[in-house]
Amino acid sequence: MTDADALAASSIRVRGLTVRRGERILIEAADLDVTHRGVLLVRGPNGVGKSTLLMTLAGIVRPEAGTIEGIEPTGLHLLNYQSGLKSRLSVGENLKFWRDMNGGGGPSVEDALERVGIAPLIDLEAGYLSSGQLRRLSLARLLVSPRPLWLLDEPSAALDAAGEALLGQLIDGHRAGGGMAIIATHHDLPLADPAGVETMVLK
Amino acid sequence: MNAFLALIARELKLAFRAGGEAMVLVLFFVMVGVIVPFAIGPDRPMLTKLSPGIVWIAAFLSTLLGLDRLFRADDEDGSLTLLRFSVLPLEAIVFGKLVAHWLVTAVPLLLATPILALLLSMSFEQWGRTALALLIGTPALTAFGAIGAAVTVGLRRGGLVAPVLILPLAIPVMIFGVGMMDPMTGGGATLFLLALSLVVTAFSPFAAALALRTAGE
Numbered sequence: 026m027t028d029a030d031a032l033a034a035s036s037i038r039v040r041g042l043t044v045r046r047g048e049r050i051l052i053e054a055a056d057l058d059v060t061h062r063g064v065l066l067v068r069g070p071n072g073v074g075k076s077t078l079l080m081t082l083a084g085i086v087r088p089e090a091g092t093i094e095g096i097e098p099t100g101l102h103l104l105n106y107q108s109g110l111k112s113r114l115s116v117g118e119n120l121k122f123w124r125d126m127n128g129g130g131g132p133s134v135e136d137a138l139e140r141v142g143i144a145p146l147i148d149l150e151a152g153y154l155s156s157g158q159l160r161r162l163s164l165a166r167l168l169v170s171p172r173p174l175w176l177l178d179e180p181s182a183a184l185d186a187a188g189e190a191l192l193g194q195l196i197d198g199h200r201a202g203g204g205m206a207i208i209a210t211h212h213d214l215p216l217a218d219p220a221g222v223e224t225m226v227l228k
Numbered sequence: 229m230n231a232f233l234a235l236i237a238r239e240l241k242l243a244f245r246a247g248g249e250a251m252v253l254v255l256f257f258v259m260v261g262v263i264v265p266f267a268i269g270p271d272r273p274m275l276t277k278l279s280p281g282i283v284w285i286a287a288f289l290s291t292l293l294g295l296d297r298l299f300r301a302d303d304e305d306g307s308l309t310l311l312r313f314s315v316l317p318l319e320a321i322v323f324g325k326l327v328a329h330w331l332v333t334a335v336p337l338l339l340a341t342p343i344l345a346l347l348l349s350m351s352f353e354q355w356g357r358t359a360l361a362l363l364i365g366t367p368a369l370t371a372f373g374a375i376g377a378a379v380t381v382g383l384r385r386g387g388l389v390a391p392v393l394i395l396p397l398a399i400p401v402m403i404f405g406v407g408m409m410d411p412m413t414g415g416g417a418t419l420f421l422l423a424l425s426l427v428v429t430a431f432s433p434f435a436a437a438l439a440l441r442t443a444g445e
Contacts (some may be wrong), residue, residue: 085309085444098313107306113245114238125234126314 035095035173036060037082037205042091044074044081050089051077052227059174059207062200062221067209069227075209076105078227079176082207096174099128102167105178108159109166112152116143119151120165127170137165141191156183164195175199175206181214190215231316232324239328242301249297253290254336260286261344272349279348280358280409286344287337287362288369288402292391294333295373298325299381299440308381309444318437326374326433334366357409361421365405368425371432372397378436382443400424 037059044052051074059065067075080086082096083103110119120134131137138144141161146154154162160183167175175196181189193215196206200218208214216222243250264282268275302308311321338359345355375397376390383389401424407417 083313085312087445099315101313103310103313105306107309109305109307109310111238111242111305111307113242118238118241122234122238123310126231126311126316128231128315 035100035203035205036063037093037095037174037207039082039094040092042078042081042093043089044077044086045089046074046077046086052081054091055225057225059205059223060221061205062203063205064196064200064216064222065207066214066222066224067207067227068211068224073227075227076178079103079105079178079207079209083176100172101174101176102127102170102172103176103178104163104167104180106182108163110151110159110162112150114151115148116151116154116162117147120162120169123166124169127166127172129170131169131171134165134169137168138162140168140195141165142187157185157188160184161188161191164192167199168195171202171204173204175204175208177206177208177210179210180208181210181212193217231314232320235316235321235324236328236331239325240332243328243332250294250332250336253294253333254340256293257286257290257337258340258343258347260289261347265347276349276351276354279345279350280354280361281406282348283341283344283350283358283362284402284405287366288398290337291333291366291369292373292394292398294329295370295377295390295394296380296388298329298374298377300377303381303443308440312441312444318440319433322374322378322433322436322440326370326429329374330367330370334362334370337366338362354409357414361405361408361418364408364418364421364425365401368401368421368428369398371425371428372401374432374436375439378439378443381440 039055039057042052042055043050057065067078069075077086081088082093083101084098116138117134120137124134132140135144135147138147141164143158143161146158151159151162180192184192196214197217199206260282265275299308312318341355341359341362372394373390376394379393380390404417404421404424408414408421
């Protein structure tokens with residue numbers, strides 16, 4: 026992978042992160058580290074602040090206190106329940122748009138769709154896709170523009186068993202290229218290499 | 229640049245495929261022209277005299293009513309959040325959306341002005357001035373509108389809040405736009421309208437991007 030050099034040598038260091046939503050303090054003085062090829066699984070019951078943590082790391086939500094080092098807006102991908110896909114554009118057009126917006130540099134639109142298993146649907150309007158297929162298309166968005174950090178919020182939602190296996194492979198491939206991932210999930214993801222996978226439980 | 233063009237191309241594609249939404253605004257614009265002669269009565273000289281003002285009222289309202297769709301769809305499907313990780317700064321994205329929005333809302337209005345000119349018995353010279361004034365003035369209306377749309381994007385039923393919010397800001401556009409109709413003093417108004425349009429178009433992406441960033445929190 027040609028982007029390995031660009032992806033390597035990065036690590037994330039977060040100290041004393043406190044996040045408030047309205048009156049409630051959701052996350053208090055959290056520390057977290059993700060190193061090169063590392064994966065951090067964020068766990069905890071619904072509403073505990075997993076998504077908010079990811080949004081804070083992505084720079085969308087401003088933290089109340091704390092420092093975040095090693096995260097650039099153009100160095101990350103966010104995958105959450107909102108797909109950012111337009112139902113009136115075709116699958117290929119949607120993916121091409123995000124490839125252009127995010128700088129590209131990865132596999133072509135066709136190859137990425139092949140990789141996530143929806144290549145035959147390239148000319149179909151995205152509005153006709155099932156939620157699992159939409160999720161696969163969103164995963165293809167991460168592939169076409171390689172970036173060091175993936176922030177995944179319940180990435181296995183709506184995916185079937187084969188889709189979950191695919192998700193595991195994609196994360197493995199991302200790590201093999203030197204990438205990192207922070208994943209909020211309730212499921213155990215089928216990752217090939219358990220070394221470097223850490224778990225953080227929010228209470 | 230590639231990303232900027234991709235953004236504009238996507239906006240145009242969406243506008244044409246969503247079908248009709250831009251056309252509804254043009255229809256509204258023409259409807260005003262159809263109704264006014266009936267409301268005023270068969271007084272041709274009076275109609276000719278009032279026609280530039282009527283065209284401006286129609287253009288003003290239809291531009292303001294179309295504003296709501298500037299950021300709302302992208303906010304609802306999450307594109308607006310994801311665009312913040314793109315290679316373009318948010319200001320450039322707002323500017324790109326502004327350009328595309330102007331192309332799909334204001335240009336059809338300009339193309340429809342000859343119909344209004346006929347309905348309102350405008351002279352050819354009057355029509356020329358009106359079209360020129362709209363060409364210069366509509367970017368300012370769209371740019372003011374972007375600020376209003378960005379501020380209200382988080383409101384669930386914010387549809388009419390944005391137009392009301394920016395109405396006071398947009399009134400100078402109308403004043404100078406109608407001022408351009410006077411053959412004697414129109415030159416000064418033209419320059420003022422041009423200046424207003426340029427300043428607002430340059431400034432509004434920054435204001436709107438700031439509002440969008442705050443809305444995301």
